[in-house]
Amino acid sequence: MPRRNGDNAMNKLTLVLLGTLSLPLLACAGPDPGSEAIVGAPLDINSFRPASAVLERRCGTLDCHGQPARPLRIFGQYGLRRYEPPDSMNVENYAEYYSGGKEPTTLAELEDNYRSILGLEPELTAKVYAKTAAPETLTIVRKARLQEKHKGGLLWNKGDPGDVCLTNWLTGNTDTTQCEVELGHP
Amino acid sequence: MIRMSWGHRIPVSIPRFALSCGLAFAFAFASTACGNRAVDERIAALGDEKQGVPVGEFHRPGQPCLLCHGEYLREEPVMVVAGTVYAFPTTDKPLPVKGVTIKLTDSFGETYESGTNCAGNFFVTEAQWKPSFPLRAEMEYPVPGSLGSTKRVVMSTRISRDGSCAGCHIGAPNQGSPGWVTCAEAQQDPPFPAQDPQCPGATATTP
Numbered sequence: 001m002p003r004r005n006g007d008n009a010m011n012k013l014t015l016v017l018l019g020t021l022s023l024p025l026l027a028c029a030g031p032d033p034g035s036e037a038i039v040g041a042p043l044d045i046n047s048f049r050p051a052s053a054v055l056e057r058r059c060g061t062l063d064c065h066g067q068p069a070r071p072l073r074i075f076g077q078y079g080l081r082r083y084e085p086p087d088s089m090n091v092e093n094y095a096e097y098y099s100g101g102k103e104p105t106t107l108a109e110l111e112d113n114y115r116s117i118l119g120l121e122p123e124l125t126a127k128v129y130a131k132t133a134a135p136e137t138l139t140i141v142r143k144a145r146l147q148e149k150h151k152g153g154l155l156w157n158k159g160d161p162g163d164v165c166l167t168n169w170l171t172g173n174t175d176t177t178q179c180e181v182e183l184g185h186p
Numbered sequence: 187m188i189r190m191s192w193g194h195r196i197p198v199s200i201p202r203f204a205l206s207c208g209l210a211f212a213f214a215f216a217s218t219a220c221g222n223r224a225v226d227e228r229i230a231a232l233g234d235e236k237q238g239v240p241v242g243e244f245h246r247p248g249q250p251c252l253l254c255h256g257e258y259l260r261e262e263p264v265m266v267v268a269g270t271v272y273a274f275p276t277t278d279k280p281l282p283v284k285g286v287t288i289k290l291t292d293s294f295g296e297t298y299e300s301g302t303n304c305a306g307n308f309f310v311t312e313a314q315w316k317p318s319f320p321l322r323a324e325m326e327y328p329v330p331g332s333l334g335s336t337k338r339v340v341m342s343t344r345i346s347r348d349g350s351c352a353g354c355h356i357g358a359p360n361q362g363s364p365g366w367v368t369c370a371e372a373q374q375d376p377p378f379p380a381q382d383p384q385c386p387g388a389t390a391t392t393p
Contacts, residue, residue: 024286064346078342081361152346153319154293
């Protein structure tokens with residue numbers, strides 16, 4: 001029995017629909033069990049807070065990475081504050097929770113800063129932490145040294161206190177002495 | 187005369203039609219290719235000039251100067267850093283302070299000084315100084331009631347890229363702004379002097 005043109009069109013439509021529906025199923029499949037896990041520097045508040053404080057002062061100003069729309073968004077006491085409602089459990093003294101206020105950088109803000117830094121180049125950051133790649137392979141390290149175009153200019157040279165503070169944290173070195181030195185600069 | 191495919195006739199000569207199309211495309215291209223809508227909207231939000239304040243060094247105190255006098259519009263004079271200094275934080279009309287010295291240091295250690303006028307405004311033009319960001323900023327304000335005595339205030343962070351003080355310092359402190367640039371945390375005793383009534387805009391300086 002000869003097929004009608006309408007049947008052919010219907011079959012094609014069915015195939016297209018099936019194909020379209022199966023795409024999301026494929027996309028939602030879990031990660032390859034053999035894939036490499038991405039492990040960057042852990043979120044250890046004691047070692048990260050001083051490193052974050054340096055980034056908050058030097059990078060997280062409101063006109064730069066303290067802007068909500070900019071990549072590597074940094075929250076902090078002297079820059080952009082993470083949005084919190086007045087009854088938030090993340091804030092101790094809400095009256096002082098403003099840019100430049102007395103409420104220190106909160107744990108929630110530190111966590112967000114941590115994600116901002118590691119989220120830039122996750123795989124490479126993991127390699128730097130594992131010491132299979134040099135810190136200067138990371139954009140965040142190169143931009144601060146102005147080894148790569150940076151609208152915010154030169155923050156420090158290689159080996160300066162701020163640079164040592166950042167690279168120490170990225171490589172898992174918990175010595176934060178140089179962070180304190182950098183923060184002591186006017 | 188242009189004859190359309192469906193038979194209608196449009197009473198326009200072909201050269202004039204082509205010219206009109208060309209102009210329309212040129213206008214559309216110019217209006218979409220070169221503008222920055224984000225900045226345009228911020229400039230439009232600044233509103234009109236205050237009545238009685240001529241365009242010049244006293245106008246628009248408390249507004250982000252470089253939106254117009256910066257690299258985007260390049261209104262003369264083109265500035266690299268500019269802003270307004272007030273006496274203390276307040277929810278009312280802020281009090282501008284004259285005679286404040288602003289000292290800026292760039293990332294190579296070069297320094298430049300500027301001073302505020304009776305509107306509290308100061309500015310550094312591109313012709314005067316081309317700094318390398320980030321900048322360190324400090325100011326010295328005349329202590330009220332103390333002849334010749336000044337007090338130094340240092341900015342907590344550095345200026346990374348925006349030379350407009352009011353790009354960040356605007357209004358009352360909130361989660362996205364430390365508030366106006368002020369000399370002191372509160373009114374002092376003796377108090378800061380009132381603004382000179384002869385200053386242009388002295389009656390209309392509400393930012």
